[in-house]
């Protein structure tokens with residue numbers, strides 16, 4: 001559900017991406033509209049009409065969600081909070097903001113902007129439906145506008161639940177934060193309520209399903225899973241941010257990592273390094289200067305009968321392609337670099353001199369130790 005989203009357009013410098021789950025939802029939604037909702041409310045139309053109405057209804061909903069998210073994005077822009085991208089997934093979208101809001105006021109305003117757009121959309125669709133009925137538009141048109149009025153109302157109500165990271169949860173956190181001036185406590189409470197609410201929706205969905213309301217049950221369970229996953233993800237993100245806040249790379253890096261000379265053969269490398277110390281990646285150094293790294297992937301690219309005649313220098317990933325940081329780089333920046341790039345190992349250098357290496361495990365080991373000690377201390 002949280003795989004890499006596919007970017008399909010961008011405006012005002014904000015990238016819009018679709019999570020793969022949206023494609024699944026789009027199909028499920030079109031099908032429930034074309035086979036259930038529209039035939040129920042508007043009987044005796046042809047099945048191709050229902051399909052078309054379903055498609056337009058789905059695309060209309062998609063557009064409404066996009067507008068809702070743009071509402072958040074505009075306020076974020078006003079407060080100069082960099083938005084990296086908006087991702088559309090299960091029931092709505094998420095505007096990814098690189099930083100936490102700077103004040104409780106900014107948080108509340110940014111969170112409420114989306115629901116305000118939704119209110120406008122509900123009123124607009126409701127008005128169009130009334131106008132259409134009055135003027136005599138075909139039922140295929142008013143059917144879609146009345147559906148959009150209804151579904152935007154549902155989105156509005158769902159989004160206003162005080163369950164983080166839904167909009168209502170952000171508003172809730174902003175209010176708690178403004179009231180207590182304690183951002184950490186407000187986040188803890190809001191994310192806990194969010195994941196608890198997700199749990200509740202999953203159970204409610206299962207209950208509906210068993211009681212015979214299959215479609216409604218599935219929708220509720222999907223919403224619950226989404227909400228719970230998102231709440232736990234924001235909880236983790238918060239704890240990680242808190243644990244690493246203000247820390248520098250030097251505190252976490254492995255000093256004096258085992259390094260290989262570029263002149264050893266692959267055979268020597270495998271026997272004397274890989275089988276001895278079981279690491280996946282080794283920096284290659286020439287008189288303390290980092291010249292590249294070699295790992296299992298590079299070894300695998302060489303056929304075994306060439307191992308004795310190939311040197312590490314011939315297969316290593318060169319210095320220019322390494323992810324390098326300094327000892328003074330902030331740990332959070334380092335983590336972001338790891339998440340962006342493909343390699344999870346960063347090389348800590350001073351110019352070309354190798355000072356250490358930093359892996360995601362190094363960071364997470366420290367984070368989990370910190371959490372364990374602090375939660376024990378709270379008991």
Ligand SMILES: [Zn+2]
Nearest residue numbers: 114115159167
């Ligand atoms: Zn929203």
